[in-house]
Amino acid sequence: MSLILTIFALVFFTELIAWIGKSVLLQLTWEAYLRIFKSGVAARQRKLKTEILAKKAELLQTSAQDQFAKWAKLRRSVDKGLADLEKLNAELSGAKTSFSLRFNSVLWIMTTGLQFVVGWWYRKAAVFYLPPTWLGPLTWWLSLPFAPAGSVSCGVWQMACRRVLKVGERVVKELYQPASTEPVSVDGSEEPESAGSAGRDKKE
Numbered sequence: 001m002s003l004i005l006t007i008f009a010l011v012f013f014t015e016l017i018a019w020i021g022k023s024v025l026l027q028l029t030w031e032a033y034l035r036i037f038k039s040g041v042a043a044r045q046r047k048l049k050t051e052i053l054a055k056k057a058e059l060l061q062t063s064a065q066d067q068f069a070k071w072a073k074l075r076r077s078v079d080k081g082l083a084d085l086e087k088l089n090a091e092l093s094g095a096k097t098s099f100s101l102r103f104n105s106v107l108w109i110m111t112t113g114l115q116f117v118v119g120w121w122y123r124k125a126a127v128f129y130l131p132p133t134w135l136g137p138l139t140w141w142l143s144l145p146f147a148p149a150g151s152v153s154c155g156v157w158q159m160a161c162r163r164v165l166k167v168g169e170r171v172v173k174e175l176y177q178p179a180s181t182e183p184v185s186v187d188g189s190e191e192p193e194s195a196g197s198a199g200r201d202k203k204e
Helices: 003-020 022-037 039-060 068-121 132-143 154-176 190-203
Strands: none
Touching (some): 003 068, 068 154
């Protein structure tokens, strides 16, 4: 892949992640990770929640005075279930925190890190050359900091791609944003007055 397309793809991927949202991607990836690697723990958590809710409902229907033995047994069972559920929640919470750190690190490497590496590695390379008559004496700044004169550097091309994608994002949002219709206020107090004046005109 040519340098011009590589840089554009990296910038597009970074902006796409920003459009979707890191929190959304983290949640989707975490749920997939749970189903694949932590399916047993997640299944125990769901089962335990169901059992606790069922026993709580049965506990509410049991009289502590008339059926004390049954009520006490259900109470101990609910307390034990809540303690086990708290342990599972703590285990999953710790796993999610560790997963979040790894996920954010990988995401940073694949976006900002790769852009930095490509920009540094090809800092003296020309992404493409512009005709000298296009911008005249202003062409020199497009090659900053180290690209050959008359060319567009990696840093400038990255900024241009990012700017175009952000403008495109705003255009798409404006196109798909529902048009807001302002409500037309009707003053009902004027209608009886106009009707009364019409009646007076007829009598006259």
